[in-house]
Structures are given as structure tokens and as C-alpha cells.
Amino acid sequence: MTDSDVIRDGRIFGDDHLPSPIVGRNSHMNEVTNALAPIEDGLRAENCFLFGPSGVGKTTVARAAVRELRQEVLEVPHAYVNCWRDYTRNAVLEQLARDLVGAALPRSSSTSRLIDLITNNLRGPGVVILDEVDQLRGTEVLYDLHDIHGLSWIGIANREVDLLADLDDRITSRISVAYRVRFDTYGEDTITKILTRRARGGLNPGAVNEDILRRIARLSEGDARQAITALRVGAQMASREGLSTIPARLVDDAVADAEQEVRQKTISKLNTHQRALYEVLAEEDGLIQKELYARYQETHDDPVTLRYLRENHLPKLDHYNLVDVEQRGGTKRYSLVGVDSQDDTLSKS
Ligand SMILES: Nc1ncnc2c1ncn2[C@@H]1O[C@H](COP(=O)(O)OP(=O)(O)OP(=O)(O)O)[C@@H](O)[C@H]1O
Ligand SMILES: [Mg+2]
Structure with a gap:
């Protein structure tokens, strides 16, 4: 510009300008900085989970808390992963290897090699921001992180989801989320x-x-x-x-x-599943879940289950105000938001 x-x-x-100070989020900042405080004593921090609607400062608070920590512990290993973009276990680990230990990687390192690389080169306790963590495909990577000595994370999502639900009990009893911080509009x-x-x-x-x-x-x-x-x-x-x-x-x-x-x-950030849903709805409004799923299955060559669609992709579209969900006689109907105004802009220009 x-x-x-x-x-x-x-x-x-x-959007990536990190303001200083952060306005009106003192208590949220305190919770996250408290979670990270053990790092100042050379210990592993507590995991924390931030959730709330769009544009309310979740990513900003997480980044600002890490910025504060870096003022105290200059060389603290830290990483930022956007799990919407990097949604596979290996993609997350690759990003961590780059950010935490400065590794230069061939694109196709194996999972175990990536974990070893981080484990062997990490200097002291560190923290990872897992933004849009509800978009991870599979949560084994949380277990991977837990097994790396000294590593903790700040998970961010739109809703309060049970991140550890897919992990089995032996694992979840060891991983804990000590701080859950709700952000309101x-x-x-x-x-x-x-x-x-x-x-x-x-x-x-x-x-x-x-x-x-x-x-x-x-x-x-x-x-x-x-x-x-x-x-x-x-x-x-x-x-x-x-x-x-x-x-x-x-x-x-x-x-x-x-x-x-x-x-x-x-829209430009949607993954292939979300985009397929979006395109189905662009063709026909007001579909119920089953119809929407059937159309989506026709267009996507590697479709997820209806349940996954319902629990992951549809809420994401709703959260970002891309779709409207209308309750009509006990069924939900889905439509695109803002298509009319888009037509307006097109016809104006
Ligand atoms: N308390 C604040 N003080 C100053 N700027 C803020 C504050 N909260 C948010 N912002 C600004 O608003 C924008 C959106 O904030 P942010 O990216 O943190 O939202 P978010 O809660 O992570 O939203 P989403 O769920 O869409 O990712 C950013 O440009 C950020 O700098
Ligand atoms: Mg964010």
C-alpha cells in the first residue's frame, strides 16, 4: 500500500502487525504469561488453550505473551504454526524443526527423524503456538510435542474443543492443559x-x-x-x-x-474440503447437511466422513461467517453469507 x-x-x-501495548486484554495476557512463567526458571511451561470468536485477539495475545517471555529469556526457543495451513503431523514437525532449532530440512524427512532432530537440538524449555489447532488432522502431534523434553504449547481455536479427545487415555492422562482462556467479543x-x-x-x-x-x-x-x-x-x-x-x-x-x-x-485460506463445501453452496443455497454432504462427496476425490465434516469443516465456515446456518423445523440449512453484496460490488464496478 x-x-x-x-x-x-x-x-x-x-493483520500480522503485533501492537504494543495490547489493549483491554490484561487478564488474558496474565493467564498466558503465568502459564509460560516456569520457562524463566528453566522449567517446562504449562500448556494453555485459547478460544473464542474471530478477531478478538487470540493470536495477538499468544504472540504478545511470547514476545514478553523473550524479553526475559532472550534465546528462548519458540515457534508459530498455523495448523490450518500446516495440518499434518509432519508439516507441524517441519515447521517446529525450522523455528525451534533452525534446521534446514529436505521436504520429506520422516516423522521420527524430525522428532529426533528437535529433541537433540533443543536448548532449554521452549514454547510453540499452535494456531487454529482445531484444524489439525489427527492430534498425535500433541503427543509428539509432549515427548520432547521441555516443550509446551499454546493452542488456539474458535470453540472450546477437546483437543485430546482422539488420543488414548494412557496419553491424555500425561498431557494436561492447565489454562483454558475464553475470549469474548x-x-x-x-x-x-x-x-x-x-x-x-x-x-x-x-x-x-x-x-x-x-x-x-x-x-x-x-x-x-x-x-x-x-x-x-x-x-x-x-x-x-x-x-x-x-x-x-x-x-x-x-x-x-x-x-x-x-x-x-x-476464502483464500480454505482447505480443499472447505472449498468444496463452499463451491457446492455457491451453486445451491439452503441445503440440509445430508444433501450438502452428498454433493461434497461427488466433488471431492478424498472426502472426509459426514461426522468430521459436521464437527470440523462446517463449524469453521460458520465461525468465519462464510455460511449462515438456519434452523428450520428441526433441520439445519446452510447458505453462503454475503453473496448478494458480492454481486452488488461486481455490478457497481
Ligand atoms: N487487544 C488488542 N489490541 C490491539 N489490537 C488488537 C487487539 N485484539 C486484536 N487486535 C488486532 O485485531 C486483529 C485480529 O486479531 P487476532 O488476529 O488476534 O484475532 P483472533 O482472535 O486470532 O481471530 P481469528 O479467530 O480470526 O484468528 C489483528 O490485527 C490484531 O492486531
Ligand atoms: Mg487468530
């Missing part, structure tokens, strides 16, 4: 504060007033990603009009466009 009369530094609006005041800080860092002085920020906050319904994107989109719209401030009349459009942009980004 090029900077303009309105935007001073576009990077401040990027932000209130309007907190989102306004978050936006105020972003505006201060990313926009030119006077580019936006508090009323505008509050209005964006109200329309973003507790989702900070949505709000920050809307602020940036509003700033870009104002720039394009040659203005140096964001006028109130642009706010509604900025919020709507931001919603569309966030949705498009999410």
Missing part, C-alpha cells in the same frame, strides 16, 4: 481504543476523529480485524478522493467493503 495524505504507515493495519469502547491507537500510528494527524472511530467500532460488532480493516479501507477511500480526512459519509461503505475483503481473505 502506498502512503498518502491520509495514511502515514500502511503496515500498521496489516470486544465492547465498542475497547474497539474504539484499538482504532485510536492504530490511527495514531498509521494515519496522519487529524485524519480521523473520535466519532468516526466510534461509528466504525459500533458497526464492527466486536471484531477488531473487521474494525481495523474498515479504518484502513476508509482511509484509502478518502485518499482516492484527494481528501486528507475520512468523512462520515464514507464509513458505511468502508465497513461493508472491509467485510467483503476479510471474507475474501478467509
Whole structure:
């Protein structure tokens, strides 16, 4: 993004920008830093699990807690894995080998070689962020991590899932999750504060007033990603009009466009199963689960079970507000969200 009369530094609006300080999440930060505290004494940290809706600061808090830890323990081994992208056991272990011990790997190392590599080279206790951990295909890797001396993890998911459900009892009795931290949607005041800080860092002085920020906050319904994107989109719209401030009349459009942009980004992250579901629904709305599953099975060459679809992929689409689930007479019907407004944007341009 090029900077303009309105935007001073576009990077401040990027999703991977890690803000400082983190606004309005002190108790959440405390829980995670407490979980990690043993590392400061050279001990294994407690595992913790963060869950809650989209855009409420889960990834941000996990990363900020690791950032704090690194200020205390400079060389602490740490890793970040996005399990939505790296969903197999080996993909996770490869990422860990790279991040934790700086290993340069051929793409096809065996599971046991990867585990050995990490075990033999890990220097002191470390921590791994397993983001979108509900998207892992199989949870044996949690057992792998447990067997690596000194390693602990922060798991992040959208719902409170039982991560250890697939593991057998002998294993789960040894792995524990000491901290479960629930994140609720932000209130309007907190989102306004978050936006105020972003505006201060990313926009030119006077580019936006508090009323505008509050209005964006109200329309973003507790989702900070949505709000920050809307602020940036509003700033870009104002720039394009040659203005140096964001006028109130642009706010509604900025919020709507931001919603569309966030949705498009999410769609680009879907795995093949989720994408197949999405495409089935793009062709026909209002399907019940069985119909949806039958169509999906026709289009995907390696389909998962109906149960897996119901427990994993459909909730993910729902969580990211890509599908609407409507209860009609005891059955759930699935439709795509926002398809109409997408048509609108297409016809407008
Ligand atoms: N408390 C906060 N202070 C400042 N910025 C925040 C805060 N919470 C969230 N943000 C910003 O909002 C955006 C979304 O936050 P984050 O990625 O942590 O959400 P999430 O809960 O992990 O959502 P998802 O479930 O979609 O992954 C990021 O740009 C992040 O910097
Ligand atoms: Mg996240």
C-alpha cells in the first residue's frame, strides 16, 4: 500500500502487525504469561488453550505473551504454526524443526527423524503456538510435542474443543492443559481504543476523529480485524478522493467493503474440503447437511466422513461467517453469507 495524505504507515493495519501495548486484554495476557512463567526458571511451561470468536485477539495475545517471555529469556526457543495451513503431523514437525532449532530440512524427512532432530537440538524449555489447532488432522502431534523434553504449547481455536479427545487415555492422562482462556467479543469502547491507537500510528494527524472511530467500532460488532480493516479501507477511500480526512459519509461503505475483503481473505485460506463445501453452496443455497454432504462427496476425490465434516469443516465456515446456518423445523440449512453484496460490488464496478 502506498502512503498518502491520509495514511502515514500502511503496515500498521496489516493483520500480522503485533501492537504494543495490547489493549483491554490484561487478564488474558496474565493467564498466558503465568502459564509460560516456569520457562524463566528453566522449567517446562504449562500448556494453555485459547478460544473464542474471530478477531478478538487470540493470536495477538499468544504472540504478545511470547514476545514478553523473550524479553526475559532472550534465546528462548519458540515457534508459530498455523495448523490450518500446516495440518499434518509432519508439516507441524517441519515447521517446529525450522523455528525451534533452525534446521534446514529436505521436504520429506520422516516423522521420527524430525522428532529426533528437535529433541537433540533443543536448548532449554521452549514454547510453540499452535494456531487454529482445531484444524489439525489427527492430534498425535500433541503427543509428539509432549515427548520432547521441555516443550509446551499454546493452542488456539474458535470453540472450546477437546483437543485430546482422539488420543488414548494412557496419553491424555500425561498431557494436561492447565489454562483454558475464553475470549469474548470486544465492547465498542475497547474497539474504539484499538482504532485510536492504530490511527495514531498509521494515519496522519487529524485524519480521523473520535466519532468516526466510534461509528466504525459500533458497526464492527466486536471484531477488531473487521474494525481495523474498515479504518484502513476508509482511509484509502478518502485518499482516492484527494481528501486528507475520512468523512462520515464514507464509513458505511468502508465497513461493508472491509467485510467483503476479510471474507475474501478467509476464502483464500480454505482447505480443499472447505472449498468444496463452499463451491457446492455457491451453486445451491439452503441445503440440509445430508444433501450438502452428498454433493461434497461427488466433488471431492478424498472426502472426509459426514461426522468430521459436521464437527470440523462446517463449524469453521460458520465461525468465519462464510455460511449462515438456519434452523428450520428441526433441520439445519446452510447458505453462503454475503453473496448478494458480492454481486452488488461486481455490478457497481
Ligand atoms: N487487544 C488488542 N489490541 C490491539 N489490537 C488488537 C487487539 N485484539 C486484536 N487486535 C488486532 O485485531 C486483529 C485480529 O486479531 P487476532 O488476529 O488476534 O484475532 P483472533 O482472535 O486470532 O481471530 P481469528 O479467530 O480470526 O484468528 C489483528 O490485527 C490484531 O492486531
Ligand atoms: Mg487468530
